[in-house]
Amino acid sequence: xxxxxxxxxxxxxxxxxxxxxxxxxxxxxxxxxxxxxxxxxxxxxxxxxxxxxxxxxxxxxxxxxxxxxxxxxxxxxxxxxxxxxxxxxxxxxxxxxxxxxxxxxxxxxxxxxxxxxxxxxxxxxxxxxxxxxxxxxxxxxxxxxxxxxxxxxxxxxxxxxxxxxxxxxxxxxxxxxxxxxxxxxxxxxxxxxxxxxxxxxxxxxxxxxxxxxxxxxxxxxxxxxxxxxxxxxxxxxxxxxxxxxxxxxxxxxxxxxxxxxxxxxxxxxxxxxxxxxxxxxxxxxxxxxxxxxxxxxxxxxxxxxxxxxxxxxxxxxxxxxxxxxxxxxxxxxxxxxxxxxxxxxxxxxxxxxxxxxxxxxxxxxxxxxxxxxxxxxxxxxxxxxxxxxxxxxxxxxxxxxxxxxxxxxxxxxxxxxxxxxxxxxxxxxxxxxxxxxxxxxxxxxxxxxxxxxxxxxxxxxxxxxxxxxxxxxxxxxxxxxxxxxxxxxxxxxxxxxxxxxxxxxxxxxxxxxxxxxxxxxxxxxxxxxxxxxxxxxxxxxxxxxxxxxxxxxxxxxxxxxxxxxxxxxxxxxxxxxxxxxxxxxxxxxxxxxxxxxxxxxxxxxxxxxxxxxxxxxxxxxxxxxxxxxxxxxxxxxxxxxxxxxxxxxxxxxxxxxxxxxxxxxxxxxxxxxxxxxxxxxxxxxxxxxxxxxxxxxxxxxxxxxxxxxxxxxxxxxxxxxxxxxxxxxxxxxxxxx
Numbered sequence: 009x010x011x012x013x014x015x016x017x018x019x020x021x022x023x024x025x026x027x028x029x030x031x032x033x034x035x036x037x038x039x040x041x042x043x044x045x046x047x048x049x050x051x052x053x054x055x056x057x058x059x060x061x062x063x064x065x066x067x068x069x070x071x072x073x074x075x076x077x078x079x080x081x082x083x084x085x086x087x088x089x090x091x092x093x094x095x096x097x098x099x100x101x102x103x104x105x106x107x108x109x110x111x112x113x114x115x116x117x118x119x120x121x122x123x124x125x126x127x128x129x130x131x132x133x134x135x136x137x138x139x140x141x142x143x144x145x146x147x148x149x150x151x152x153x154x155x156x157x158x159x160x161x162x163x164x165x166x167x168x169x170x171x172x173x174x175x176x177x178x179x180x181x182x183x184x185x186x187x188x189x190x191x192x193x194x195x196x197x198x199x200x201x202x203x204x205x206x207x208x209x210x211x212x213x214x215x216x217x218x219x220x221x222x223x224x225x226x227x228x229x230x231x232x233x234x235x236x237x238x239x240x241x242x243x244x245x246x247x248x249x250x251x252x253x254x255x256x257x258x259x260x261x262x263x264x265x266x267x268x269x270x271x272x273x274x275x276x277x278x279x280x281x282x283x284x285x286x287x288x289x290x291x292x293x294x295x296x297x298x299x300x301x302x303x304x305x306x307x308x309x310x311x312x313x314x315x316x317x318x319x320x321x322x323x324x325x326x327x328x329x330x331x332x333x334x335x336x337x338x339x340x341x342x343x344x345x346x347x348x349x350x351x352x353x354x355x356x357x358x359x360x361x362x363x364x365x366x367x368x369x370x371x372x373x374x375x376x377x378x379x380x381x382x383x384x385x386x387x388x389x390x391x392x393x394x395x396x397x398x399x400x401x402x403x404x405x406x407x408x409x410x411x412x413x414x415x416x417x418x419x420x421x422x423x424x425x426x427x428x429x430x431x432x433x434x435x436x437x438x439x440x441x442x443x444x445x446x447x448x449x450x451x452x453x454x455x456x457x458x459x460x461x462x463x464x465x466x467x468x469x470x471x472x473x474x475x476x477x478x479x480x481x482x483x484x485x486x487x488x489x490x491x492x493x494x495x496x497x498x499x500x501x502x503x504x505x506x507x508x509x510x511x512x513x514x515x516x517x518x519x520x521x522x523x524x525x526x527x528x529x530x531x532x533x534x535x536x537x538x539x540x541x542x543x544x545x546x547x548x549x550x551x552x553x554x555x556x557x558x559x560x561x562x563x564x565x566x567x568x569x570x571x572x573x574x575x576x577x578x579x580x581x582x583x584x585x586x587x588x589x590x591x592x593x594x595x596x597x598x599x600x601x602x603x604x605x606x607x608x609x610x611x612x613x614x615x616x617x618x619x620x621x622x623x624x625x626x627x628x629x630x631x632x633x634x635x636x637x638x639x640x641x642x643x644x645x646x647x648x649x650x651x652x653x654x655x656x657x658x659x660x661x662x663x664x665x666x667x668x669x670x671x672x673x674x675x676x677x678x679x680x681x682x683x684x685x686x687x688x689x690x691x692x693x694x695x696x697x698x699x700x701x702x703x704x705x706x707x708x709x710x711x712x713x714x715x716x717x718x719x720x721x722x723x724x725x726x727x728x729x730x731x732x733x734x735x736x737x738x739x740x741x742x743x744x745x
Contacts, residue, residue, distance in 0.1 A: 087232025422470025546605030552626030
């Protein structure tokens with residue numbers, strides 16, 4: 009039976025009332041939805057702010073990450089290491105482009121029409137192993153960057169590129185050369201090979217770091233920053249590239265003159281071909297600003313191949329091949345070290361002008377002072393420090409003490425000025441501390457402290473014995489003596505220039521202090537000029553030119569070996585010096601190293617070569633130089649060979665008349681057992697007549713180093729010893745300048 013329509017409608021209304029939510033429920037839901045929406049919006053807003061903040065702060069970092077994730081390939085753009093030039097712009101250290109062969113297996117292996125011809129061409133051009141190439145492609149099919157052949161020349165690169173173009177442009181074949189490209193790098197080259205090797209130093213293969221010399225000291229300026237290329241696929245699937253350019257290093261302009269440097273090295277080479285030495289060093293400076301115009305030493309090395317020990321001929325190929333790895337490393341270290349700044353030696357008589365200068369400045373001395381040289385100084389019963397002239401020089405004034413290089417006079421001068429004044433002025437002249445030259449590894453030197461200095465220490469120090477200095481220290485000190493008393497920091501770099509040509513730094517002269525007065529400087533210039541004019545029998549004098557100078561000789565430990573370092577400081581024009589030179593020869597290859605005037609002769613040869621180049625005009629009437637008219641014979645009965653041990657009765661030995669090294673005669677040598685030393689235990693001179701060993705007064709704490717050897721070591725005794733007034737068994741002997 010069917011329900012009536014009325015009943016059905018009533019039933020539907022009841023059902024609808026039951027399903028319709030109540031009004032309070034609807035309000036609750038609206039509030040909940042609104043809260044949810046607000047929270048979601050707040051979170052989204054916070055995320056937006058955070059992303060914006062991060063994007064602003066780390067845009068570059070995340071940009072690189074995105075690029076890296078999208079990168080199809082990337083490569084380094086190498087920087088060019090800054091050049092090193094001489095003062096006139098001649099390039100001493102440059103860069104040459106080289107190329108790395110890069111393989112892209114993902115491209116090469118994508119088709120046989122690419123792989124086969126590409127591998128064939130690699131074999132054809134470079135003799136590559138095809139089986140090796142096929143295995144490389146098969147093992148790394150997805151790789152896009154494999155450095156396969158490194159540091160190729162431009163000619164080698166062009167050989168491949170030319171053939172690639174020929175094949176790819178041949179429309180008659182389907183073969184294509186793809187997946188091979190070349191990455192550019194730069195290698196350091198030195199156009200002049202061995203020239204100024206100690207001064208320049210050398211750089212690593214990638215140019216990122218320097219070793220020794222200017223390359224090391226100015227590495228932060230010379231090294232640049234590599235750039236990078238990023239190749240990636242954008243959102244439209246198109247290939248794009250981002251390039252971050254490399255920043256090249258700065259150019260360093262040195263103070264040296266390449267022509268002057270060449271002349272100096274030519275004379276050093278000639279000397280070592282004729283005579284030879286363990287080390288021969290020369291430094292030429294402008295005394296008025298501290299600029300180093302030339303700095304060279306023997307043995308030298310090839311900057312383009314610094315590990316080759318045989319370049320200078322110091323080591324033969326057989327000797328180099330027979331070396332152990334340790335010996336080879338030691339030899340290389342010695343070869344690379346700079347004798348001018350890193351070797352310690354006792355300066356000998358080149359220090360005498362410093363002693364006299366100290367006394368003049370403190371008013372302890374005057375030019376009118378006189379001293380009587382009777383051939384030596386007795387410091388104990390039967391113990392004597394001899395002058396090189398055993399019969400004595402007689403009465404000498406202050407200038408005569410320098411001209412004759414009289415030890416006896418200098419001993420009296422040292423005692424006259426006293427320990428306090430002497431020790432005060434050694435640091436004033438820059439001894440005992442680094443000069444500050446802009447080269448790495450400079451040594452300090454070793455001095456005796458005032459409170460530790462005994463009478464015998466003062467005596468020996470006064471004429472240049474028993475303290476250690478470097479060549480550059482003595483050179484800088486002498487420059488201050490002759491330029492009016494201004495001590496300038498020696499330096500080897502003139503200015504630094506950016507790759508765009510902008511000068512970013514200029515190294516002007518740096519005045520550290522005043523060492524002496526103008527009057528003291530004038531006196532010393534006059535005295536050292538007289539010393540050169542009166543040299544016998546070897547002389548530095550050159551007709552028409554005023555040259556001032558001072559000699560020095562150092563007898564090294566062990567004394568009985570009779571090995572010497574001979575030296576000569578000189579300057580011209582003597583009245584107003586423009587150029588200063590110091591020559592040091594460590595162990596000349598002769599039987600008696602203290603004779604022959606080797607330092608003097610080399611100095612003269614250097615000036616004769618340099619003067620025409622510098623276009624220096626004569627300042628005197630030309631004529632015969634004093635040395636040309638001098639008799640080669642010395643007063644046999646009066647002169648003691650420098651280095652000879654005198655009998656206790658002060659009688660001249662038979663060989664006393666042998667000429668010395670250019671100073672009246674300064675470096676004459678005779679048999680002897682070397683300089684003696686103070687007894688280190690009681691501070692008294694040894695009295696047994698024999699050399700007491702490796703100890704030397706005034707050299708306590710000396711490194712096992714004295715003069716640096718090419719092998720990188722030093723004298724086995726730990727210090728160099730001078731023969732200029734050295735003493736052995738209580739009896740001085742040696743150079744006695």
